[in-house]
Amino acid sequence: MSKVFGSGNTACAMAVKDADVDFVAAYPITPQTAVAEKIAAYIAQGIMDANYLPVESEHSAASAIAAASAVGARVFTATASQGLLYMHEILHYAAGGRLPLVMANVNRAVNMPWCLYADHQDAVSQRDTGWIQLFAASNQEIYDSILLAFKVAEEVQIPVMINYDGFLVSHSMMPFETLDENKIKEYLPPYDPSWRLHPQWGGTFGNVTFSEQYVPYRESLTRDVKRAGELIIRCAREFEELTGRWHGGYFDVYRPEDASFFLLSMGSMGKEMELAVDLLRQEGIPAAGLRLRVFCPFPKEELSALLPTGTNLLVFDRNLVYGSAAGVLLQESRAALYDRRDEIRIAGISVGLGGEDLPASLLADKAREMIQEVKK
Amino acid sequence: MKIKDLSTLEYITPGTGACAGCPSTIGLRIIGKALGENAIGFLTPSCAVASMGLTPQTCYTFPALNICFASAGASAGGAAMALDALYRKGKLQGEKPVVFNWVGDGGTYDIGFQGLSGSAERNDDYIHFCYNNEAYSNTGNQRSGATPQFALTTTSPTGKEIGQKNMPLLMLEHRPPYVATASLAYPMDLYRKVEKAKNITGFRYIEIHMPCCTSWRFPAADTIKMSKLAVRTGAWLLWEGEYGKLTLNGVTASLAEGRRKPAPLENYLKPQGRFSTMFKSPDKDKHLAFIEYNIHRELEFMAGRAKLLK
Ligand SMILES: Cc1ncc(C[n+]2csc(CCOP(=O)(O)OP(=O)(O)O)c2C)c(N)n1
Ligand SMILES: [Mg+2]
Numbered sequence: 168m169s170k171v172f173g174s175g176n177t178a179c180a181m182a183v184k185d186a187d188v189d190f191v192a193a194y195p196i197t198p199q200t201a202v203a204e205k206i207a208a209y210i211a212q213g214i215m216d217a218n219y220l221p222v223e224s225e226h227s228a229a230s231a232i233a234a235a236s237a238v239g240a241r242v243f244t245a246t247a248s249q250g251l252l253y254m255h256e257i258l259h260y261a262a263g264g265r266l267p268l269v270m271a272n273v274n275r276a277v278n279m280p281w282c283l284y285a286d287h288q289d290a291v292s293q294r295d296t297g298w299i300q301l302f303a304a305s306n307q308e309i310y311d312s313i314l315l316a317f318k319v320a321e322e323v324q325i326p327v328m329i330n331y332d333g334f335l336v337s338h339s340m341m342p343f344e345t346l347d348e349n350k351i352k353e354y355l356p357p358y359d360p361s362w363r364l365h366p367q368w369g370g371t372f373g374n375v376t377f378s379e380q381y382v383p384y385r386e387s388l389t390r391d392v393k394r395a396g397e398l399i400i401r402c403a404r405e406f407e408e409l410t411g412r413w414h415g416g417y418f419d420v421y422r423p424e425d426a427s428f429f430l431l432s433m434g435s436m437g438k439e440m441e442l443a444v445d446l447l448r449q450e451g452i453p454a455a456g457l458r459l460r461v462f463c464p465f466p467k468e469e470l471s472a473l474l475p476t477g478t479n480l481l482v483f484d485r486n487l488v489y490g491s492a493a494g495v496l497l498q499e500s501r502a503a504l505y506d507r508r509d510e511i512r513i514a515g516i517s518v519g520l521g522g523e524d525l526p527a528s529l530l531a532d533k534a535r536e537m538i539q540e541v542k543k
Numbered sequence: 544m545k546i547k548d549l550s551t552l553e554y555i556t557p558g559t560g561a562c563a564g565c566p567s568t569i570g571l572r573i574i575g576k577a578l579g580e581n582a583i584g585f586l587t588p589s590c591a592v593a594s595m596g597l598t599p600q601t602c603y604t605f606p607a608l609n610i611c612f613a614s615a616g617a618s619a620g621g622a623a624m625a626l627d628a629l630y631r632k633g634k635l636q637g638e639k640p641v642v643f644n645w646v647g648d649g650g651t652y653d654i655g656f657q658g659l660s661g662s663a664e665r666n667d668d669y670i671h672f673c674y675n676n677e678a679y680s681n682t683g684n685q686r687s688g689a690t691p692q693f694a695l696t697t698t699s700p701t702g703k704e705i706g707q708k709n710m711p712l713l714m715l716e717h718r719p720p721y722v723a724t725a726s727l728a729y730p731m732d733l734y735r736k737v738e739k740a741k742n743i744t745g746f747r748y749i750e751i752h753m754p755c756c757t758s759w760r761f762p763a764a765d766t767i768k769m770s771k772l773a774v775r776t777g778a779w780l781l782w783e784g785e786y787g788k789l790t791l792n793g794v795t796a797s798l799a800e801g802r803r804k805p806a807p808l809e810n811y812l813k814p815q816g817r818f819s820t821m822f823k824s825p826d827k828d829k830h831l832a833f834i835e836y837n838i839h840r841e842l843e844f845m846a847g848r849a850k851l852l853k
Contacts, residue, residue: 218627234617240626373609
């Protein structure tokens, strides 16, 4: 174990280096670029034993790692914003093909107009691709989540995306700890695929189907995405036993004691929210923070379990569902809590779009506004 | 070597969903005999995928993965490079399989062009086969960048206004280790080229001309006859090239050197229903002369290109 003082992108690249990855394909885009560069450098320096394909686009990056995964390699790519949108076709393909890809997405606003800063529109637009999506809020959490992602992806054979906010996290220097090789081996055994596109295995994959075949594929994918939620928690617990590091389960919960206002958000905003909770608590408002770490599969039951009868959920989305007042988290939360609509009041807003600064004071102001709304 | 001496290995089992007279299946049989059993293939959406059988059935005996339409360059390149890593790291033992693409003109000339160009420039290690039937046949005969001028397709309903691009030459100009064109009418030339490509490392591109009786509208029994006429008229050129150096082959070389006269163009075009509008047009003779002029021009251009590097 060594202590590093580095950026979120460094934490990401170092985890990939340490995870015995065989193949990486990546294409640069702000604010992800340093990940693509650092991994290329590690391989060139001989401190990472993998092959690197410097592709000409993100569609190709995703196509390359999907095929590389099919021949049995442990694979990785990283992207952001337009790059993620450009991969969309292959995201569906990889999840349907049950290929355990791991990708980092450095959350950034989407064109047009151009905007380089933190925003979750890129990731939430991929909600229905069948990928597991995690959101990390610190460099340590990025490092640890990448290792967890490979473990989860390979066990359920579903691709995993680790999200972290552009600049706010990707470019912030923070201390973090890596993990020794022997501990990583214990946590993340070598990838042993159940099939390979290879003459030793044979077979043709992805042939045409009618609904009789298509439906069972889809049913097994949705069942296993759901199952992956429990697996994520189990793997996080295992990691905690091994390292003592714990970032939360489905949620990183802050000051839930006697709370009646739960402030739900994702990414770096969820960390800032802790300060907002402190501000509100100082005023005697019983607030708590819920930082969602597992966006897909959305933890419906677990959210409900956190909210006692008579409490209120205040949702902060860093994305927009166009034509509606707020974003995807609000929709998901309302759906999750529909059966308890008489017990729990919900309000939501979209904030922080395009990297809009979100100091705790502003988040607290927004919370107070929503508290007025739910009290009506 | 004679055709009857070729391996008995078959890449396709009987009972495929392909049309009678399908050139893609003929081509796959020949390349399979050259590539052998230690190979894996990628297929993009096309007739070759639509006709392979419904899950869980397949007519292909080689390990195959169906990929997305624009993915050929990156997927084959990524798989080949990942295999290198797996063998180097001892995660796989034995001989690395040959990686190949079996992709139509749509997946090569059009939607897959960027990915292939990037891949050729990077010198990724696989063989890209373009089976060029000069249209999107699978979706019911729409125009592609390989559709010749005046040909009717459902998206060029009055005849295509412009000719095809010279895709194999574009690939050669990436300076990869090997680029070749081939024809089903000259199977041993195709076989030789695949054998040669198989023993080269890096990006290799082989484009096979594939007269498609369904899209072009000629009798199913005439696939090979049309293939031969395409070469003899000069409408399809046979050549190969290494690192940008180009050599004309066989009939094409004879045509270029004037040792042989081109077969009459009408023999090739008239039986194809896709040129019926052109043949009925009052400008028929003008159009035919223009096609002939372009064939001659292309042949002269390629002969000149062949002289550039010794
Ligand atoms: C991204 C995308 N766009 C369109 C299609 C629909 N499509 C399937 S096959 C095909 C044409 C294939 O043409 P070609 O590559 O020439 O192969 P052929 O059908 O002629 O064998 C098209 C347009 C698709 N599968 N994917
Ligand atoms: Mg075609």
